[in-house]
Amino acid sequence: MTGVQGRVDPAFEAVREVFAANLSEGRDLGASVAVCVDGHPVVDLWGGVADERTGRAWEQDTACVVFSCTKALTATAALAVARDVGIDPDEPVARWWPEYAVEGKESTTLSDMLTHRAGLPVFEQPITVAEAADPELMARTLAAQRPIWQPGSEHGYHALTFGWLVGEFVRRQTHSTVGDYVRGHFGADLRIGVSADEAARAARLARPPAAEMAWTGDIGSIDAAAAARLAEVYRDPESLLMRSSSNPAAAYNHSDVLAGGWPASGLVVTARALAGFYRDLVAGKLLPQAVLAEATRERVRGVDTVLQLETAFGWGYMLPSQNFVLPDTAAATAFGHPGAGGSVGMGDIDNQVAIAFVPNLRRDWLAGDRRAYDLVAAVYDCL
Template sequence: MAEVQGTCEGRFAGVREALARELDGDELGASVAVDLDGETVVDIWGGYRDEARTTPWTQDTITNVWSTTKCVLNLAALMLVERGELDLDAPVGDYWPEFCANGKKDVLVRHVMSHTSGVSGWEQPFSVKDMYDWPSATERLAAQRPWWEPGTASGYHAANQGFLVGEVIRRITNETFRRFVRQEIAGPLGADFQVGAKERDWGRIAPLVAPPRAEPTGEIDPDSIAVRTFTAPTMSVKATTSPEWRAADLGALNGHSNARGVLDVLRVLSLGGSAGGVRLLSEETIEQVFRQQSDGVDLVLEAPFTWGIGFCLGSPVVPYVPAGRTFFWGGWGGSLAVMDLDRRLTITYMMNRMAPGLIGNARAEAYVRAVYAAL
């Protein structure tokens, strides 16, 4: 059986065994971490950074965590709510006046945080490289019309939520999201998490391995919300290894970390707002996450999702996250973060070999089920 490094409390031995099994199967390199009631009870890793299996995944290995970054983005917005600087029920235009153009004056802050704003992507043409220009990318979002009536349905803001929420953060704080994370979140918490990646850290990055190409089934409607969202821009795994990607401020896409780094940030949400002696939120502010904003088939993901403010509250696509006072999200290919407030439990999983699908995978399911089996 594959070798697994790190620490794991005895009763969570099943999690270590699950990682070992998956490393003998489809997993290439991965890390899994669990915090229970303020203690890190699982912090394990194994496998390889590279597809040739020449460089082991080590304790300090990091990778691009795709949309798991959104969990930190929405945490940052909640911190401004906590400080009284951001009102979830206020129009986005109160903070970003230009955004009111073309029928968006009634788009609220909670809409952009819950994927219900009607602005789930950019108008064509728009490429990955266009995201590297923050002023231009945000100006284009401010100028366009919503693709559906804001607040009436969700449509996953796959690539642009980092710009929608990030620009609100920038207007309030006069700081980029990237700097806000470094100064206000990762720094105080001592977490190995960054938006993008500094050049000095490139040597410890495990490049992502793209999932098998899925052949489309049925007819594709080029005018559908899903196609318009996922083709403006069309995501590229190869782009994540470029200096431009690593230097960019992509609050929905280019967080770099591992399971322990993400855990050290997000356990704040499961523990009532503070961790390691650092308080970022009150319990009252965390409760805002549970304000349901939509419940039905997401126009972009084309499957049922229940969205609260900033996080997913449940979906049959991810049935292994239990119901109750839990919320979660993750990244393309399978990375996942689960926050369970009733149990004061946080589970994180980051990996480099991507699986098909936008959220969760069979490997993530194995680890989450093993954690809950141990409780």
């Protein structure tokens, strides 16, 4: 096991201790964590193994795919573009995407898409990895579908379709992919779509032994009824949860998937770069503070039609809930987005805090990951 490297402000030594324990006690294989406070980096750590097949060490610039952490960047891009072109997220999508206004979707708004209320969490037909790399095709496919529920009437997590729905707004207004827009406006190290060489240098995802896998984590964030609902949808291949997360079916260690620029799940990034994104976001550099305040205001909360857990959303940002479990010290003011397998990116406007955790050991807990939870708790204890 490669030891912890990097730097930490002495006031945040507790974060290093938690991070080191996760690695030494086997909860992590390889990972990085970064924290900024008041615009300044106070934690930038990495360690462990980037590829368990070869023993390649996790280095300072090792990036890893962070799955749904991507959604926060795609949402921010859409909100920045909406402000620039003067489009209200509550206006019907038909104003800028007339082909979408069919099959009962005429009243859908960008706000519906950002809050997972669009009613299109799944593709009706199988999607290949090659097709998923074509955002115009993905948008055309979704525009032709009938929603599963009346748009705006309920919310259900759009695991993959979120990116192509919200991303289509960015594409139509800027004639750029989400990946190109994010790199050009938010930072060159924020890569949604990478080259084959970049994919080869990225950390390789791994899984713990089957006995260590669980649906609900070990934070105690859900009750028995919610756990039973979650178990039921996991066992049913036709459930919305399984259909929404498995089409397109892909292995995220493959370079063609990482090259595809999937705008809901394809960000390949270091913790340093992801924390830097949230640092700039909470400081008002990416969105005006008034826009960010509106974007992080709670717009939906309740049992998610797809995940069957409580979720809560602003405009694209996830808020603390059963699916985004944070310690009480952070839950009142934080926002961001977790990703499958344990990654997390988050910001806190009131405390001017930005945190990112990027692991390659996938622990598919939908109701909280102890590794990220303990790191966030340590950060807030040090403030």
